[in-house]
Amino acid sequence: MVESVPVPALPELRTERIFLDEARAALARMHADVLVRDIPVIGGEDNDERFTNEANARAHQNRVLALVDLPDVPLFFGLLDYEPGTIEGIDQIHIGRRHVHDGSGVPLVVDWRARVSVPFYRATAGDRQHVVLRRRYGFSDAAELTGFEDEPLVGVIESDQADKFLRAEIERPRTGPMRDIVATIQPEQDDLVRAPLHPSVCVQGAPGTGKTAVGLHRVAYLLYTERERLSRGGVVIVGPNSSFLSYIRKVLPALGEVDVRQITIEELITRPATASDEAENARVKGDARMADVLRKALWSYVGKPAEGILYSKGSRRFRVHDYQLGEIVSALYQSTRYAPGRNALAQRVAHAVLVQMEQSGDSPDDRVQNAVARSKPVKDLLAAVWPQVVPEQVLHRLFSDAEFLAQSADELTEDERTALLRPKARGSWKSAKWSVADAVLLDELEDLIERRSGSLGHLVLDEAQDLSAMQLRALGRRCRTGSATVLGDVAQATTPWAAGSWDRVLGHLDKADAVIAELDRGFRVPDQIIDFAAKLLPQIAPTLGVPRGVRTVADALSIVPADELSFADAIVAACRTALTGEGSVALIAADDQVAGLRDALAAAGLQPALLGASEDAMESSRLVCAPASLAKGLEFDAVVVAEPARIVAAEPRGLQRLYVVLTRAVSHLRIIHAEPLPAALNR
Ligand SMILES: Nc1ncnc2c1ncn2[C@@H]1O[C@H](COP(=O)(O)OP(=O)(O)OP(=O)(O)O)[C@@H](O)[C@H]1O
Numbered sequence: 001m002v003e004s005v006p007v008p009a010l011p012e013l014r015t016e017r018i019f020l021d022e023a024r025a026a027l028a029r030m031h032a033d034v035l036v037r038d039i040p041v042i043g044g045e046d047n048d049e050r051f052t053n054e055a056n057a058r059a060h061q062n063r064v065l066a067l068v069d070l071p072d073v074p075l076f077f078g079l080l081d082y083e084p085g086t087i088e089g090i091d092q093i094h095i096g097r098r099h100v101h102d103g104s105g106v107p108l109v110v111d112w113r114a115r116v117s118v119p120f121y122r123a124t125a126g127d128r129q130h131v132v133l134r135r136r137y138g139f140s141d142a143a144e145l146t147g148f149e150d151e152p153l154v155g156v157i158e159s160d161q162a163d164k165f166l167r168a169e170i171e172r173p174r175t176g177p178m179r180d181i182v183a184t185i186q187p188e189q190d191d192l193v194r195a196p197l198h199p200s201v202c203v204q205g206a207p208g209t210g211k212t213a214v215g216l217h218r219v220a221y222l223l224y225t226e227r228e229r230l231s232r233g234g235v236v237i238v239g240p241n242s243s244f245l246s247y248i249r250k251v252l253p254a255l256g257e258v259d260v261r262q263i264t265i266e267e268l269i270t271r272p273a274t275a276s277d278e279a280e281n282a283r284v285k286g287d288a289r290m291a292d293v294l295r296k297a298l299w300s301y302v303g304k305p306a307e308g309i310l311y312s313k314g315s316r317r318f319r320v321h322d323y324q325l326g327e328i329v330s331a332l333y334q335s336t337r338y339a340p341g342r343n344a345l346a347q348r349v350a351h352a353v354l355v356q357m358e359q360s361g362d363s364p365d366d367r368v369q370n371a372v373a374r375s376k377p378v379k380d381l382l383a384a385v386w387p388q389v390v391p392e393q394v395l396h397r398l399f400s401d402a403e404f405l406a407q408s409a410d411e412l413t414e415d416e417r418t419a420l421l422r423p424k425a426r427g428s429w430k431s432a433k434w435s436v437a438d439a440v441l442l443d444e445l446e447d448l449i450e451r452r453s454g455s456l457g458h459l460v461l462d463e464a465q466d467l468s469a470m471q472l473r474a475l476g477r478r479c480r481t482g483s484a485t486v487l488g489d490v491a492q493a494t495t496p497w498a499a500g501s502w503d504r505v506l507g508h509l510d511k512a513d514a515v516i517a518e519l520d521r522g523f524r525v526p527d528q529i530i531d532f533a534a535k536l537l538p539q540i541a542p543t544l545g546v547p548r549g550v551r552t553v554a555d556a557l558s559i560v561p562a563d564e565l566s567f568a569d570a571i572v573a574a575c576r577t578a579l580t581g582e583g584s585v586a587l588i589a590a591d592d593q594v595a596g597l598r599d600a601l602a603a604a605g606l607q608p609a610l611l612g613a614s615e616d617a618m619e620s621s622r623l624v625c626a627p628a629s630l631a632k633g634l635e636f637d638a639v640v641v642a643e644p645a646r647i648v649a650a651e652p653r654g655l656q657r658l659y660v661v662l663t664r665a666v667s668h669l670r671i672i673h674a675e676p677l678p679a680a681l682n683r
Contacts, residue, residue, distance in 0.1 A: 016137070017145050019094070023075050023108045027100045031067040034060070058259070059231075065258040066098065073254050074143045075100065076109045077183035078120050079135040086130040087116060095120050097182060098256040112182050113224040121190045128153045136165050136183065167551055170523055171667065173583030174637050176619035177250045181213045192517055193217045197226050197458065200514035202486040202502050206547030207533075207663035208524025211487040212248060212633060215460045218485055220255040222458055233457035233482050237262045238475065240463045244633045246615045265467070266436055269443050269474055275433035279496045279652060284416045285437035286468025286497030288508060289409075291444060297398050297408035298338055298448050303385045305329060309377040311353050318356045320349055328352070329385060338449045342386045346373040349381065391445035395438065396429035437497075440470045447477055455481040463632055464488040464505055468497035472508035484511050491541035492632065492660050494653045522547040522663075524635055526556035529669050533662040536680050540656050559671045567643075567674045568600040574640040574670040575606055575623060581668065583637030584622055586611075588661050590646040591627040597642055598625040632660050639665035645675040655680065 039060045042049045069075070076096035084091050095117045096109040110117055119129040131153050138147040149165075169184045185193060192214050195201050201218070205211040219235055237260060239245045245262050252260050266273065277285065284290070305325035311318045328348045332341045350372035357364045372378060382388075398405050399422045409417055434442065446452070459479040461467065465488035467475070475484075486505060490498075499505045506514045522530050527549030534546040562570040571587065578585040587608065589597050594610070601608045601623070609621035612630050626634070628647045641647075641661055648654035658678065662669065671677075 013145070013147065016148065019108075020075060020145050022102075023094070023096075023100050024069060026102050026108055027067060027069050027075065029103065030100065031064065031069070034063050034067055055231075062259045065253075066256040070254060072141060072143050073097065074137065074139045074145070077137055077139075079137075079148075080117075080120055080123075080131050081133040081135075083130045083132055093117070097180070097254065111224065113221050118190075118194070121185050122187055123153060125153050125156050163550075166523070170551070171553075174635070174666070175584065176616075177246070178212070178248050180217070180251050180254050181210065182217065182255065185217065186210070186521070186523075188519060188521070189214050189217075192519075193221050195515070197222055197229070198483045200484040200486065200506075200511040202464075202506055202511075202514045202516045203488075203519060204502060204516065205487070205489055205519035206522050206530075206544070207489065207492065207660070208522045208635070209519035209547065210523055211489070211519060212462055213251075214519070215462055215485050215487045216248060216251045217255070219260055219458070219460060220252060220257050223257050223260075226457075230457035233455050233479075235260045235458045235460075236268065236456055236478075237460040237462065238265050238268060240264065240466060240632055241612075241630060242615070243612050243617070243630045244462070247618060247634055265471055265475065266439070268478065269439050269471075271434060271439040271442060273434060273436045273439060275435045275438070277435045277437050278419075281419050282435070282437045282468075283496040284412065284419050285435075285441060286470050286495075287416075288469035288473075288499075289411050290441060290470055291473060292411060293398070293409040294394070294441060294444050295334075295448060297394050297404070298389065298445060299334055300404075300408060301338075301387055301389055301394070302329065302333060302341075305381065305385050309349065309381050311372060311375060311377050313357070316360065318353045320352045324352060325349065325381065325385070337447075337451050338389070340450070342382060342388065345386050346378050346382060349373070349378055350375075389449065390429075391442040391449065392429045392432060392434075394445055395434075395441055396432045437468070437470075440468070440474050443474045443477075444470060452477050455479055457482045458484070460485045460487070461509075462487045463492070465490050465493040466495045466498055467505070468495070469499050469504070469508045472499065472505060473510075476508065476510040480510070484509060484514065486511070486514065491537060491544055492656060494629075494632070494651070494656045494660065496652050520545065520547050522549050524666055525549070525663050526551055526553040526665075526667065528552060528556040529662065529665060532557055532669075532681070533659055535683050536655055536659045536662075536678075539680050540653075540659055553667050556665075556667065557669050557671075559673070559677070562672055562674050564674050567672065568597065570672045571597055571640060571642055572600055572604045572606070574672055575601060575608075576604075578638035578640060578668060578670065579606070579623060581638055583666075584618065584624070585638045585640070586624045586626045586631070586634075586636040586664065587640045587642060588626045588628055588631050588647075588664065589642035590650045591629050592650070593642060593646055594625050594627045601625065628657055628661050631664055635664050635666055637666050638668040638670075640670045640672065643673050643675060644671060644677055644681065645673065648678050 039056050041053055076094040078095040079092060081092050093110045093116060095112050099111040100109040101107050119131045120134060123129040123131040133153060134151045135148050137145060140146050166184045189210050192201060192203060203211050203214060223230055239262060241264060249262060305322050308319055308321040308325060328345060332344050350369045353372045354364050354369050398408060399420055402421055405417055405420060456479045459475060459482060461484060464486045499508060502516050506512050530547055530549045537544055560570055575585060575587055587597060598608055598610060606623055607621060608623040608625045609617040611617045611624050611626040618624055644658050647658050647661055651657060
């Protein structure tokens with residue numbers, strides 16, 4: 001949406017407005033038609049029928065929601081004039097967020113995802129793709145059509161129209177959650193949005209290059225082209241925390257997609273955390289070597305049969321010797337998951353008994369074999385050599401029994417093993433408390449015991465640079481046959497357990513075949529701010545180049561020294577100045593400084609909202625106080641950063657955190673400091 005376009009000759013604008021009204025009316029009719037349409041119901045009560053009926057009802061409900069006309073979302077944003085004869089019967093198409101047709105099925109608005117819409121994003125004067133003219137519309141915040149600008153592609157060399165619109169769109173003041181970029185997707189972004197479902201895609205991108213936007217539009221695109229395939233497994237977007245999810249939650253519904261789960265990894269791995277970890281503890285628990293530790297720990301429950309078994313039927317006795325049992329156990333050991341291995345042991349022992357029954361003249365059938373497998377001697381054998389275990393039991397023993405840990409974790413260092421041990425963990429595994437990192441280990445054990453069934457159709461991982469190897473494995477298990485879109489920036493990896501490189505991330509996720517792409521045009525952040533923040537790159541990500549800016553903004557960056565006494569006043573003054581401009585403002589500070597500074601702002605009458613305190617913090621006030629740990633992925637028109645040195649000192653990867661914090665501003669960044677700036681920024 002661009003408001004500041006020149007208003008063209010009035011009659012044509014009037015014609016366009018009438019067309020917009022017609023399209024709106026047509027959408028309302030489509031919505032009404034779906035509302036009254038009967039949902040097919042299959043008779044019968046078994047699971048298949050119930051599942052089909054539920055799926056039909058859900059599809060109907062989603063269709064109804066997708067056709068709701070959102071009052072502040074324009075129905076179309078562009079138009080293409082094609083050379084006559086390019087598309088049968090139509091020379092002109094309006095392009096919008098979804099398809100709208102009139103009562104007789106004639107398209108009024110074509111979905112941006114359709115093949116014929118591609119030239120809207122790709123055609124240039126040098127490569128017209130049969131387009132004669134591209135039109136872009138401007139709308140008010142209430143979605144009223146205010147004007148349009150035409151970009152002829154015939155008889156011109158190249159035009160910078162697109163850049164003008166892009167800049168206006170980026171700088172349109174923010175009022176809360178993220179909005180879509182469907183009207184101004186750039187060619188390099190469009191490549192990724194429209195990449196096929198398989199293979200998976202991994203995008204490394206500097207701050208503000210549009211990774212999150214690309215991921216969300218890609219989901220909308222894939223749901224358009226592959227809806228059937230994806231509806232079976234579903235699509236899930238995993239984001240770093242609930243503030244971030246709240247920030248992105250409106251993008252897909254605005255694109256007509258209402259059936260995508262957007263959750264944190266903790267919500268996906270559904271064990272609620274009741275304990276917390278020190279950073280070093282969590283780092284070890286997230287390390288890829290833990291997969292091996294858990295595998296060894298679990299399989300160490302399987303023992304060597306000390307004696308054979310005797311099965312009695314009437315007056316007859318059948319014996320399976322210890323060496324025979326040993327051979328069966330060895331053949332099954334680690335050849336399958338733990339629980340099916342246990343079942344197979346019972347069946348194979350029973351089979352050995354059956355063979356003896358046959359040799360003695362009986363003709364036993366499957367029922368007899370099952371009865372033997374469930375008999376007391378076989379049950380006793382299982383309890384002795386292949387006991388039933390649950391994940392909590394194994395993990396609790398690992399953390400509380402130093403000898404057991406040492407046997408299972410020979411690849412960990414002594415210090416790492418010490419970090420895992422809980423000296424006071426005396427009680428039973430049933431009453432043990434588990435942290436977020438433990439939940440991921442329990443998830444791994446669960447899969448080692450019994451293979452997880454089902455697979456998502458598509459998984460989007462945002463800020464994936466922060467995930468541990470063990471988290472990535474857990475995510476990969478949920479998407480075994482589906483594909484993934486992995487988004488992130490290794491320079492923004494703030495967790496001590498971060499996997500480190502995209503090759504490693506993709507390996508742990510079991511998507512090593514993914515295509516790795518890079519976005520390097522930073523749309524969000526003005527050049528002056530990018531160049532300043534990029535001074536940190538040689539220290540935090542020496543292999544990455546400096547992102548390319550696309551715009552400069554007057555007075556984008558100012559650095560204000562203060563002393564301890566005037567520090568809070570300087571923050572208040574900077575926030576006040578920022579609020580004189582349009583759009584959103586954030587004060588970002590080290591987590592332990594936020595409460596005090598928020599009080600100072602409140603005492604000065606500025607009424608800031610606290611990010612993380614409620615889902616709608618970013619909508620409830622123009623001024624938000626953001627703890628540095630929650631700023632990732634977010635953006636604000638103006639940002640005030642308090643005391644960079646405190647942000648750096650707060651955590652092991654403080655410089656990475658500072659890089660994140662410095663790259664949140666769309667127009668203005670003010671840095672207030674009483675302590676010296678970190679050395680890297682003074683270079
Ligand atoms: N093609 C575009 N048209 C308009 N705005 C865009 C475009 N691409 C990106 N932007 C804007 O740039 C900003 C950054 O986008 P986004 O949050 O997707 O970037 P990111 O790469 O995920 O950033 P970060 O690494 O900081 O999380 C958003 O305001 C987005 O709307």
